[in-house]
Amino acid sequence: MKHLIHTPEGVRDIFGRECDKKRYLERKIEKKFRGFGYQSIETPSFEFFDVFSKEVGTIPSANLYKFFDREGNTLVLRPDFTPSVARAAAMYFSEEKDPLRLCYHGNVYRNNSSYQGRLYECTQMGVEFLNEDSPEADAEVIALVIQTMKEAGLSNYQVTIGHVDYFDALAEEAQLDEDVIAELKHLLSIQNRFGMQELIEGLGLRRDLQTALCTIPELFGNVDVLDRAAECVRNDKALSAIDRLKKIYSILEAYGCERSVTFDLGMITSYAYYTGIILSAYTFGTGDAIIKGGRYDDLLGHFGKKAPAVGFAVEIDSLLNALDRQNVQLPIADIKTMILYPSYMEHIAIRMATDQRSKGLDIACVRFEEDKVLDHYRAYGSRNQFGGIIYMRSPEEAYAINLGNNEVVKTDISAYLHE
Structure with missing residues (x-):
């Protein structure tokens, strides 16, 4: 033990x-x-x-x-x-x-x-x-x-x-x-x-x-x-x-x-x-x-x-x-964003994270492991105070996931595809 x-x-x-x-x-x-x-x-x-x-x-x-x-x-x-x-x-x-x-x-x-x-x-x-x-x-x-x-x-x-x-x-x-x-x-x-x-x-x-x-x-x-x-x-x-x-x-x-x-x-x-x-x-x-x-x-x-x-x-x-x-709620918001990417899109994820951090946002890059599913990262994000996920499924397909209300919208990452 x-x-x-x-x-x-x-x-x-x-x-x-x-x-x-x-x-x-x-x-x-x-x-x-x-x-x-x-x-x-x-x-x-x-x-x-x-x-x-x-x-x-x-x-x-x-x-x-x-x-x-x-x-x-x-x-x-x-x-x-x-x-x-x-x-x-x-x-x-x-x-x-x-x-x-x-x-x-x-x-x-x-x-x-x-x-x-x-x-x-x-x-x-x-x-x-x-x-x-x-x-x-x-x-x-x-x-x-x-x-x-x-x-x-x-x-x-x-x-x-x-x-x-x-x-x-x-x-x-x-x-x-x-x-x-x-x-x-x-x-x-x-x-x-x-x-x-x-x-x-x-x-x-x-x-x-x-x-x-x-x-x-x-x-x-x-x-x-x-x-x-x-x-x-x-x-x-x-x-x-x-x-x-x-x-x-x-x-x-x-x-x-x-x-x-x-x-x-x-x-x-x-x-x-x-x-x-x-x-x-x-x-x-x-x-x-x-x-x-x-x-x-x-x-x-x-x-x-x-x-x-x-x-x-x-x-x-x-x-x-x-x-x-006294049930006094302090205004602590889950404002971190997870950039979730497959390993071959690592450079794209890093470029996007660097740009967003320069604008004052809190960004963490997380590699999508092959043996995991998206729900695993949703749960991980909720446990660790992430407000949302930018899920890079492919260079042509990416989604913004709101972990607060589970809303999913397609997002454009084309600005980060090339250096």
């Missing part, structure tokens, strides 16, 4: 129409990024371990693919684009003080637990807006998130926005230790309100702080929830976070996309490098967010350039799954 080598767990092959859909979607998203003035950047698939170390605040070390080079340096397959782009920006744009817009496209690699059911290799596209700490920059990134989902073909989606300073300010005021903070964040992330309330009530905090912390899971909804959040605190840092969110919302109204936004003051992120707003975009058909991002004003400083920044990443594979489950 022939032994077939399959892919490892967590990775997969993509081909045919699915691959065409993915490429089409990627081109549309890149065009949208460029429409906002972002320029492309590529970073290596692997970096030194320090780029993704615990101090940077990306995913845990246990989820990294690590290996060694010949000199003994620890290298890591890229699990997250943002630290890579931050490292590159610190190298090549160290003296740039004006706003810098970068966009990227590539694969990331995460050694997830097998029970999570997630791919270990997935494709991301995203943007990073550097050297700008303003509500306007935050709003631009959020507006681009919304327009990206719309451009992809989604009609039902929501962007949820939070701010890390709201929870952090209350935790600082309450002087909570790291273990308690970590447990509270975990309970918030799994929306365990009762567990959170029980933990807070056992801390012996001031009544107003206890109430403010216990109220965090309820601070979810439209822009009105920001006023309620402000009523719960007297902390300047928390109030400043709410004021920032209100300014962002006002700018989003100018973009005309405020209806796609909700707020969640209890939103928690696993990335420790975020310092301001955080966002997650959801749609039907996926359990997790298809776009995540936020503000990270200290990350570039880790690589030697003190600069604020905000950005997001689109999970392309998750987005494709959502489109499929």
Whole structure:
């Protein structure tokens, strides 16, 4: 029995129409990024371990693919684009003080637990807006998130926005230790309100702080929830976070996309490098967010350039799954043409193919084997995304076959009979 080598767990092959859909979607998203003035950047698939170390605040070390080079340096397959782009920006744009817009496209690699059911290799596209700490920059990134989902073909989606300073300010005021903070964040992330309330009530905090912390899971909804959040605190840092969110919302109204936004003051992120707003975009058909991002004003400083920044990443594979489950049809057409010829007409077929390719058409030459019949090549064409066949039966007789509706018409190939 022939032994077939399959892919490892967590990775997969993509081909045919699915691959065409993915490429089409990627081109549309890149065009949208460029429409906002972002320029492309590529970073290596692997970096030194320090780029993704615990101090940077990306995913845990246990989820990294690590290996060694010949000199003994620890290298890591890229699990997250943002630290890579931050490292590159610190190298090549160290003296740039004006706003810098970068966009990227590539694969990331995460050694997830097998029970999570997630791919270990997935494709991301995203943007990073550097050297700008303003509500306007935050709003631009959020507006681009919304327009990206719309451009992809989604009609039902929501962007949820939070701010890390709201929870952090209350935790600082309450002087909570790291273990308690970590447990509270975990309970918030799994929306365990009762567990959170029980933990807070056992801390012996001031009544107003206890109430403010216990109220965090309820601070979810439209822009009105920001006023309620402000009523719960007297902390300047928390109030400043709410004021920032209100300014962002006002700018989003100018973009005309405020209806796609909700707020969640209890939103928690696993990335420790975020310092301001955080966002997650959801749609039907996926359990997790298809776009995540936020503000990270200290990350570039880790690589030697003190600069604020905000950005997001689109999970392309998750987005494709959502489109499929919502029955959103991407306009992928079978436009390749097969020139089917007997062996003695090879030069004629090549001349015709060369001419048609020069006109921008996608042409493949296929020799008609003597032991095959025409129906074999019809089926072959349908399986491999050909839209039609030019069947050269003889120099005097040729037919154009439409594989979509099986229409057959006689066609003239006399222009290619002689050089």
